[in-house]
Amino acid sequence: MSDPQALLARLTHLLGSERVLTAESETQAYLTDWRGRYRGSALAVVRPGSVEEVSAVVQACAAAGVPIVPQGGNTGLCGGATPLADGRSILVSLSRLNRIRATDADNNTLVAEAGCTLAAVQQAAEGIGRLFPLSLAAEGSCEIGGNLSTNAGGVHVLRYGNMRELTLGLEVVLPDGRVWDGLRGLRKDNTGYDLKQLFIGAEGTLGIITAAVLKLYPQPRSRSVAWLAVRDPQAAVELLGRLRACAGERLSAFELVGRSALELVLQHIPNARLPLPAAPEWSVLVELSDPHADAGLDSLLTSFLESALESGLLLDATLAGSLAQRAELWALRENISEAQKIEGFSIKHDISVPVSRIPGFLAEAGRALRAAWPGVRIVAFGHLGDGNLHYNLSRPAAEDNDAFIARTSEVNRIVHDLVDAAGGSISAEHGIGQLKRGELQRYKSGVELDLMRSIKAAVDPRGLMNPGKIL
Template sequence: MADPISTPSTSPIASVIESLKQVVGAQGWSTDEAERRSHATDWVGRFFADPLLVLKPSTTFEVSEIARICNDNGLKIVPQGGNTSLACGSIPTGQGDEVIVNLSRLNRIRDIDMFNDTISVDAGCTLASVQQAAEQADRLFPLKLGSEGSCQIGGNIASNAGGTNVLRYGNMRDLVLGLEVVLADGRILDGMRALRKDNTGYDLKHVFIGSEGTLGIVTGAVLKLFPMPSTAVAAVCTVPSLQSALDLLILCKKHGGESLTTFELMPRAGLELVFKHFPSTRFPLGELQDWQLLIEFRSNDGEERVRELFETILSQAFESELVVDAAIAQSIQQNRDFWALREGLAEADFMEGAVITTDISLPLSAVPAFMDACSRAVLAIVPTGRVIAFGHLGDGNIHFGLLQPLGSDSEQFLSRGNEIQSIIHTMALSMNGSMSAEHGLGFVKNDAVAQYRSQVEHDLMLTMKAALDPKSTLNLGKVLRIENGAFSACKT
């Protein structure tokens, strides 16, 4: 692809680029090589494809004009929020003349309605800024992710983000009431309605939630808020088996109801890496077991009531031999320390070495059998590999990964990524699961719909893409593999 700086000024594409620059003004574009590279490299630094330029519009109208110009002139748009996608969903693919449209300047909190318990925001607001705005209004926006300081609301919507609070509050799809979306041809779909009931035709927002920017560019959203819980109490438990963990989950739901917010799975091997790479972390119990749980209840019933609830549950769990040991946090700081164990798992993996990761969801009843069968299958391929499986057990979302053998070559190990992931994905599908629970497909899994979904589902998705984006202007090569050019992004 030609460097946009050296593109002859008389070329048609140079004229289009000048038009795009005029739309966003002097502060809204860059052809600087370093900035292009930073925006065009994926979150973990493995892939890069050079865009013509990076555009940073500051209004929905500017996004609309960009879409119209690109659609009319054959340029491809890569919508981008915080670029935290783990599936390479927000970087160029090299399949044409691509421009990145980064929404970070669309960052206004438009409105907070205390009576309606809603917040209306620009898509470029970071998740953390929305959480803070809600907190200042004594409300909770419950989406909770490790990347919340960087990821943006538009990307959360485009990927139907999950996280650690799905058990109680649902995915991002469940938190959205209204959307403002710029279509591929530049038209603006204004659906910024803060209604919990509206049966006036098709609910179009759900077309765009989870579409990864392939059907439209989200520029604004109306989001649900909830009462701010006054008390949050966490506990760390060790359990003798995964089946015991599931039995404990039933017990927590029975006694805790909706106050059960978090039920996270932490493996021995993963926590050993957390302690290795984050020496300040401490395990609150005597010995690690193969499986640990982080459980949290949030409530407005008061701390004493929540602690009594925990004690009731754990008393029954000990009696039924569902837990080996348990510790309830005794302070806010200890609550944070417990969370640090869970939040350190993914980062510790990457610090340890090359890791082949997946994003599986399963019916809860299938989790023990999946873990056993999948571990045996991948270790048959890489006998000295290290299985690290953790995640949101409460909603069936497991991040099943294989860490490179000690002393092995990382590139050689990663070259087997497709083979190992295929084993894991096939295993999940055989148990009525999914190979993409919350991370999306991006371009790294853009063959998944054709491979794992029915022909009818695949045909319907292609029909939707053709209807909303007939020129494939938006995020070409993501979610669906459209054969008009081979993927050519290169490893960094």
Template sequence: MTAPSAAGTTLIEILTARLGPAYVLTAADDLEGHVTEARGLYRGEAMAVVRPKDRDEVAFVLRECGKAGVPVVPQGGNTGLVGGGVPYGGVVMSLTRLDGIREIDPVNATVTVEAGAILKAVQDAASEAGYLFPLSLASEGSCRIGGNLATNAGGTAVLRYGNMRDLTLGLEVVLADGRVWDGLKGLRKDNTGYDLKDLFIGSEGTLGIITAAVLKLFPKPHARVTAFIGCEAPYDALKVFQRLRESAGDQLTAFEYMPEFGIEIVLKHMPGSLRPLAEKHNSYALIELSSPQKDADLQGQLEAVLGECFEEGLVQDAVIGASEAQSQALWGLREHLSEVQRMEGGSIKHDVAVPVSRVAEFIDVATKACEAEMEGVRVCAFGHFGDGNIHFNLSQPVGMDKSTYLAEWERFNRIVHDIVHGMNGSISAEHGIGLIKRDELTLYKDAVALDLMRSVKRALDPQNILNPGKVVAIGEGGPTALPTKAG
């Protein structure tokens, strides 16, 4: 780690005097878990990790770091996938002590939580109050609300409930100069000027540090049915999705697409996993319908639509979970898919979105393009059909050297992202930009939009001390070149 300068040493002393020595960490062992990210792609450095207890201490740290010209990188659960929380010098601000659930308002159907609250804790608090907080991610036991907001997290229930931007009514944010914007209003209508909260949601800590939020709650589902279907091609799966959306409306909670290769590696690497259908199929979909009405005949509704799809040849086989345990086993095939890919060697990953009407076409065209580019590359395209978000991941050919394969990352980026751009899509659907797509963004984002983004950054953070070098590069500060991808 880089040793702090004399000015840095003075800053550490000032922060320690306010926060206490237990909450200003400088030892290498204490910094270790804060200078790398979940996938191990990046490793950075920091002079200290500070752990403020409340909004006022967050503001104090930002004011003092601003005076010293020292960057601040906010972190929650550090479960991000794009290098957005990796520090390159300066101070890491861990928000894990701001973990309170301040209020649940059952009539307004909202919960006010602090940024360091673990997502699962918020889900549980809502459930105890008789409500549902619907954001659901594989990392929900360790990711934190501030990070979910900073990356505009999505997950498996976006089809029904939307992403974090849709789930948020108000924010409390500490600005780069230490001022606090108190926007903690649980209002569903507020036309008093610009919607400031949307500036900070998805900004990855580059515009301000979110310390609390008012989030929407929903009625608990009392009826639920899960099905797993096999299809010949993604085009057929998309037609099934369209039928279900027309028939079930908002009761269609999830429609998750998976390829045969994805199912194979889950069965291979996850003990206890069972193939859900008797035969192999090229394409699969995990479907969930839910309703707050206890007597809703969701299974009958689902069976009717799937029956029609069978007759038309859109569905080749299907199974409906006969119990909660069976439904969870079906969901496990989807939920374990991300983690088992690393067991197949190097994985070049793309988190992209296209219009729902073109999602099957994208999978088909991009798969053929990548397979033509490298013999033996194994495409694992899966994700959220209902919102057009596909995780288009490429596992290395069997027997190929991992580092040699990963050196081709930029070449495959160009192939996949060019196709996405040609379909009027986005090169980042739910993981963010961070470091991994910062320079890539300049190739595909509208030039005027990039100029506006930089203008907003300069206006809110003129010293460029908030997570510098991430999302958009502004003058000096932060890394100027991406580190080598490690895996």
């Protein structure tokens, strides 16, 4: 590294002193992750406002040999946007790149800069009568650049796909400061390697995404939402298959919620109410949607639920009768992470397995963990429709939980070995970051790791982009 003060002077010249933050009072919020698990250090936090300024910052850092950590809304769950503790890096906040550059209703696309919040993109799509379907609990604060960098999924993946499927083009500042303009709104472009896929899910280790062309869809004009009590996860899987056959593409969400997850929401989130007379061991939140106002979704779902009750797959159900009731049911699902944060630290797993193997995984993992740690609290919930579970573990008593958290590596071995045996993934939508970097070495094959290292070396030969993450 050359003279750090010279670099800071250069960055101040490029951006102005108000956009180069060095005081602890100004940088603290950027240097701690959302969960409070990681705290890093940086030479400065810089806040460029355009792709040209991002390019200039990267060029200056590259010339000085200084690492760069890109950050969006700082809502990540694996420490991927938090710098290391060595204090050598420049943290580049993308939050000022927050313009919707273009909308195209006929092409069903919009161009959003990386610092746009997900909610702002949803609103821009709605403004032209379209839907951007990515939906996350953090949508008011998470930003599109971070969604792209972690290949975010959310609750509507089974119908619309994750960010890889929702992106047509990217603009990226490369590690040497060059700008790749790949902002093409094409659904067919077979002219060589699909370069955008290198950067989606790369967590800023190959370059800085500054803008994206995103796919839009017709706005749903009718919705039907229900909360179900099911016998067990196997019954939920069978219900999913039957409902997909019945509703087809109108099935937009199918969320599994274990009792412990629901109880935490009821305990910690104001105004949360139990939707059924008793808290079932397993619940499912279902949503159907359709672009036609008179789609008859409530009738379709009611008929389906009556049949499922008669067959014994379903124990009880309530159908939302208003917008407010739909919002209440969705709030029970969307506030689980917030309720867990209030409750305290837990050992978190963001895993995916084939949908058909979810019941077996839940049974095997539960047996193994309770045998090793009697009384362990298992908070399991997630996107059953696409095989993604959030599987989190803690001890109810705080004095016991600290000792349990210290056994994280042993807990991970049980959970991740079972996931791997089921043909699954240890990271479905949260990324690797710092949290799972060591785990990746165990579960990726040597060939896969070699290919990933080769790509990293080719694109970022000096290793300046978001060091210490993924690899």
